[in-house]
Every structure is written in C-alpha cells, then in structure tokens.
Amino acid sequence: MGSNIRLKVAICGAGIGGLTCALALSKYPDLEIDVYESANKLAEVGAGIGLFPRPWKIIRALGLEQDLLRVTELGVTDGPVTSFRYRKGDQPWESADFHQLVTTGSLALLHRADYQQTLLRHLPRSCKTHCSKRLRSYSQRFSGTIELAFDDGSVAYCDVLLGADGLKSVVRKCLLGERARWAQSEGRYKEAAELQQAVDPVWSGTNAYRALIPAERLHARYPSHRALTTPVQYLGKRGYVLAYPISQGKLVNFVAFTCRHDLENTKFNGPWVSVTEKSQFMPYFSKWEPEVQAMLECVEKPLQWAIHTVRPLRSFISGRVALMGDAAHAMTPHQGSGAGQAIEDGYILATVLGHPKTTRDNLHRALRIYDEIRRPMAHRVMEKTRMNGRYYSFEFDGLDIEQLPPDQQWDFLQRMGKKFVKNWEWAWTTTVDDAVEEALKRLRHA
Ligand SMILES: Cc1cc2nc3c(=O)[nH]c(=O)nc-3n(C[C@H](O)[C@H](O)[C@H](O)COP(=O)(O)OP(=O)(O)OC[C@H]3O[C@@H](n4cnc5c(N)ncnc54)[C@H](O)[C@@H]3O)c2cc1C
Structure with a gap:
C-alpha cells in the first residue's frame, strides 16, 4: 500500500451503485479503490432506466452529463x-x-448499458475493476483490516468494504450474520432473530x-x-x-x-x-x-x-463495512428510484470517506454518519414507491373503480393522479445538497 494512501476502499459489485460510488470516490486522490465484480465482463441488463433530477444533479457533479445527453432521446431540461x-x-x-x-x-431516460459504459469511460485507471471475483465472505480483523474471500480461492484486503452487490447481496448476508451473533452474545435474542430474517429478500x-x-x-x-x-x-x-x-x-x-x-x-x-x-x-x-x-x-x-x-434494515453498517444500493434497500420500481437511491448512497459515502478528517482510526464514525443520513431517506422512498404501485393498479380510497359510473371513474382517476404525484414529488422538488451539507457538518463537529 502506498504511504500517501489514506484509505483502501473495496467495493463489491460493479452495478450502477458500485460504479457511481467508485467514480465519486476517485475524485479523492488519497483513496485507493478496487471494485470486485462477480460477472466475467461488465454488461448491464438490456433495459431502460429513468433518472430523476435528484440523482441527475449528482451525475452532473461527477461530470457525466454531457456524455449521457448524447444517448438520451428526450434531452434534459431544468424547467x-x-x-x-x-x-x-x-x-x-x-x-x-x-x-x-x-x-x-x-x-432522464437512458439505456442501462449506455450509463454503465459512460461510467466506465470516466473511471480513472487508478481505480481498478476486477471481473470474475465473486465475494464469498468477509471477515473484520481486530487490526482493522478486512479480509475478502472470493469463490476462486483468492483473497484481498481493504480498510473499508462497501457492499454494492445488489438484491442477493453476500455482504448483507455476512453483515447481518455478524450483527446477529453480537446481538445473540449479548442476550438480545429477538433482535438476533430479526436480523437473520432480513437476510433473504x-x-x-x-x-x-x-x-x-x-x-x-x-x-x-x-x-x-x-x-x-x-x-x-x-x-x-x-x-x-x-x-x-x-x-x-x-x-x-x-x-x-x-x-x-x-x-x-x-x-x-x-x-x-x-x-x-x-x-x-x-x-x-x-x-x-x-x-x-x-x-x-x-x-x-x-x-x-x-x-x-429487502426488509427495512436496522442499520446499513457494521464496523468498517457498509451496504449501499439494492444490497441495502432493494425497493419496488414504481417510482423509478432504486438506481437513483443507489447513486445517492454512493455520493454520500464518497463525501464521508473522502473527507480529510476520515482516517483508518475513525472510519466507523464516517460510516455512522452515512447510515444516519441515508437509511431514513431510503426507507421513506421505499414506502413511497410501494404506495405508487398500489395506486397504479387502482388500489385507492378503498373504492373499486369497476363499480363506479363513468363520470365518477374519471374523478377517481384525477384524484388518484394528484395523490401519486404528491407522493412522488420529493424526486424533483428536493436535492441531495441538504444531505451532503448535513454529512459535512457532522464530520466537522465529530
Ligand atoms: C423492472 C425494473 C425497473 C426499474 N427501473 C428503474 C428506474 O427507472 N430508475 C431507477 O432509479 N431504478 C430502477 N430500477 C431499480 C434499479 O434497477 C436498481 O435499484 C439498481 O440497479 C440497483 O443498483 P445496484 O448497483 O445497487 O445493484 P445491481 O445493479 O444489482 O448491481 C449489483 C452488482 O453486484 C454484482 N454482484 C452480485 N453479487 C456479487 C458478489 N458476491 N461478488 C461480486 N459481485 C457481485 C452483480 O453482478 C452486479 O453487477 C428498476 C428495477 C426493476 C426491476
């Protein structure tokens, strides 16, 4: 490890969340970044993705906007x-x-592969992406180092591990297992059972x-x-x-x-x-x-x-390990916001880890700030997107639309439209700036 390296960061999973986080972290030259991906090559699923103004502002800050605008159909405006x-x-x-x-x-409407390719083009060489590296487990040592064990029998080491390995996250499984063992050892049996229950989606x-x-x-x-x-x-x-x-x-x-x-x-x-x-x-x-x-x-x-x-977790962190994106809070897609939330996680993680005050000795404090800021927000979005799924399939106001006369059906639809927009407007009326400010404030006062 080079002597001017402040932290060695490992990201497990090179999906939208992991790669965006890697790019955000790469702006801090004293961080060493390795991304481990189980697939043998980086190829996103053949599907579209919509990104709202909240994550788009981050995309702009990361310098991706101009390249992405070349591949959107409808362009992007601020008004x-x-x-x-x-x-x-x-x-x-x-x-x-x-x-x-x-x-x-x-x-902003994109092909997932276009977003992924743009991210990869922007990643500096210093940030290494390793394919065919499926994480099997990790262990946190007393020395502070984390050992990563991969399916191919190889191991790697880092100071902080970010689990961006999606819905079926191995990092989540290990992290919840770790927390459940602590809870069990301290006699908190109900909590231990609840933690284990949250492993499976x-x-x-x-x-x-x-x-x-x-x-x-x-x-x-x-x-x-x-x-x-x-x-x-x-x-x-x-x-x-x-x-x-x-x-x-x-x-x-x-x-x-x-x-x-x-x-x-x-x-x-x-x-x-x-x-x-x-x-x-x-x-x-x-x-x-x-x-x-x-x-x-x-x-x-x-x-x-x-x-x-993923059932709402009590915490996204354990020691020097943090979950992000779908690994932390996989949600229904009815507000087109899962990837946006993963992007926000990555950006806030980069804010707290990139901060010069964060060192190997106080890492836990930085991750706790991430957890305290991002977890309530992600869980709010999770519930909101769940509700939009109800409205889109006409579960609204306890009424059965098919039993209503035509003029009342129209009224039902109008009221429902207003309801799901109100439930969703956080995605374009708010920004991530408050969260960044709050993270910096807490770091300054920590
Ligand atoms: C139908 C549908 C439509 C959607 N539409 C939108 C939308 O319009 N807008 C939006 O914001 N969100 C949308 N989403 C949600 C969005 O797709 C996800 O929230 C987002 O892809 C999560 O990104 P991620 O990086 O956390 O996880 P993933 O994209 O799942 O990436 C995880 C990565 O980790 C790798 N990995 C897994 N296990 C391991 C391991 N053990 N070791 C190493 N690597 C591993 C995987 O191969 C993968 O590359 C939609 C979802 C669905 C299902």
Whole structure:
C-alpha cells in the first residue's frame, strides 16, 4: 500500500451503485479503490432506466452529463416538463390521458448499458475493476483490516468494504450474520432473530415483464404510437404497462407489471429473473387498449422479473463495512428510484470517506454518519414507491373503480393522479445538497 494512501476502499459489485460510488470516490486522490465484480465482463441488463433530477444533479457533479445527453432521446431540461402521461389502459377502446406528470427538471431516460459504459469511460485507471471475483465472505480483523474471500480461492484486503452487490447481496448476508451473533452474545435474542430474517429478500407480489422494442417495428404497426416520442403509462386493475423511448429513439423500453399486492412478503416459487414467453402475461393484457396491443405484438423474448425487496434494515453498517444500493434497500420500481437511491448512497459515502478528517482510526464514525443520513431517506422512498404501485393498479380510497359510473371513474382517476404525484414529488422538488451539507457538518463537529 502506498504511504500517501489514506484509505483502501473495496467495493463489491460493479452495478450502477458500485460504479457511481467508485467514480465519486476517485475524485479523492488519497483513496485507493478496487471494485470486485462477480460477472466475467461488465454488461448491464438490456433495459431502460429513468433518472430523476435528484440523482441527475449528482451525475452532473461527477461530470457525466454531457456524455449521457448524447444517448438520451428526450434531452434534459431544468424547467417544468411533462415527464409521463397517464391513461386508463385496461379496456379494448382507446382512452384519454387522465393525468400528465409535470416535473421540475426532466426524467432522464437512458439505456442501462449506455450509463454503465459512460461510467466506465470516466473511471480513472487508478481505480481498478476486477471481473470474475465473486465475494464469498468477509471477515473484520481486530487490526482493522478486512479480509475478502472470493469463490476462486483468492483473497484481498481493504480498510473499508462497501457492499454494492445488489438484491442477493453476500455482504448483507455476512453483515447481518455478524450483527446477529453480537446481538445473540449479548442476550438480545429477538433482535438476533430479526436480523437473520432480513437476510433473504421477499417477493413484492409483483412481476415485471421487460423488453426493448425496436422503434421501427412499433412504428410500422402503429405510426402515431405515443411511446415512440413520449413516456407513457397505461394503468389498470391488477397491473400496468409503461413505455418510453431510449437510445436516441431507436428503442422503446417496455415494462408490463402484473400485481398481486395481497401476496406481498411471500415467497416466490420459481426463478426470480428468466427469459419467458409473451403467453406468460398476454392474458392479463389481452383486452387492453390498442396501443398496448401494438406493443405486445412487437415484444420478443421478454425477461420476467419477480420483483423482490429487502426488509427495512436496522442499520446499513457494521464496523468498517457498509451496504449501499439494492444490497441495502432493494425497493419496488414504481417510482423509478432504486438506481437513483443507489447513486445517492454512493455520493454520500464518497463525501464521508473522502473527507480529510476520515482516517483508518475513525472510519466507523464516517460510516455512522452515512447510515444516519441515508437509511431514513431510503426507507421513506421505499414506502413511497410501494404506495405508487398500489395506486397504479387502482388500489385507492378503498373504492373499486369497476363499480363506479363513468363520470365518477374519471374523478377517481384525477384524484388518484394528484395523490401519486404528491407522493412522488420529493424526486424533483428536493436535492441531495441538504444531505451532503448535513454529512459535512457532522464530520466537522465529530
Ligand atoms: C423492472 C425494473 C425497473 C426499474 N427501473 C428503474 C428506474 O427507472 N430508475 C431507477 O432509479 N431504478 C430502477 N430500477 C431499480 C434499479 O434497477 C436498481 O435499484 C439498481 O440497479 C440497483 O443498483 P445496484 O448497483 O445497487 O445493484 P445491481 O445493479 O444489482 O448491481 C449489483 C452488482 O453486484 C454484482 N454482484 C452480485 N453479487 C456479487 C458478489 N458476491 N461478488 C461480486 N459481485 C457481485 C452483480 O453482478 C452486479 O453487477 C428498476 C428495477 C426493476 C426491476
């Protein structure tokens, strides 16, 4: 280890969270950064991603904006902009927009691979990314060093470990195991049991069917299709469909959700992610409006994602180890904010670890500040996105929309639209600046 290195940071997982965190940390020259990724090459899932003004401000601060603007279809503005149109889609005839989501600052729509490639291009050489390194476990030594053990039998060492290894995080499993053992040894048996229970993700009751549709194909079937030019959501009872253009308009990101909220927190039987057939979800949408039918006809080899979440954790840290992104707080995607929250985690972690006052001897204090600031926020977002999932599938006000006369249905939709926007406006009316300020203030006074 070079003598002018203040901290040796290991990041487990080179997804959106891990790589963004690596880039944010790389701005501090006295940190040594290694990213360990289980996959043999870095390749994001073939799907789109929407980023709201909160994470976009971070992206701007990290110098990624100009490169990303070249690959978005709709560009990004700071002023008021229509970010999504909402329609009731679950009837065979064409409906009308019942709501337009106007945000202050755009929802930036990207191909995940474009975001990942941009991040990789910006990472300095000093920040090393190691592929085919699947973490098996870690152990924290009294000396302060953490030993990382990988599946291939190799080991590595670091001062601080950031678990950015996603929904099925090994770091979370080790961290909760570690905390459960301490709780057990101190007679806190209930807490120990609760910690162990939080290791495994739970099914949200919702499945997502994702596909990228070539815009040309959709255009050929339905030249005036809204999703070719604008983000749109078609809502219905027990499910919804969203679609938006990405990759300079060459592709349309399509996601169909089927919702069984009554099965929330149960076990999903079957693979969580798999290539499937349209027949798996076509019956749900067969009587939906013509634009939905046109997209369904264009879908090929959809991926099924059984949406799982992580139960709210009591802490994201243990000793010199911290969880971030989906490893810490995997949430439902109904506010398009999971990756945004991972980006925020990475940025705040870089703020506390990059601070010159943070050393090997007081690392725990820096991580505690991260935990105290980020955990309540991530958990609030988790609950808000959960609620939007309810609203999008017409669970609202205890009313059954199908039992309402047409004029009351419209009123129901209008009120519901207002409700989910209110629930969501944190994503464009607030910034991460307050959290950064708070972290710096606490570091100064620590
Ligand atoms: C249908 C759907 C739509 C979504 N849409 C949006 C959206 O529009 N906007 C948004 O903000 N969010 C969205 N999300 C959420 C978003 O995808 C996630 O929150 C985000 O990808 C989490 O990033 P992450 O880096 O924490 O984890 P991941 O992206 O899962 O990355 C984890 C990385 O760790 C690696 N890894 C795993 N285990 C190990 C190990 N043991 N050792 C080493 N490496 C390991 C993995 O290979 C992977 O590269 C959506 C999610 C879904 C399911």
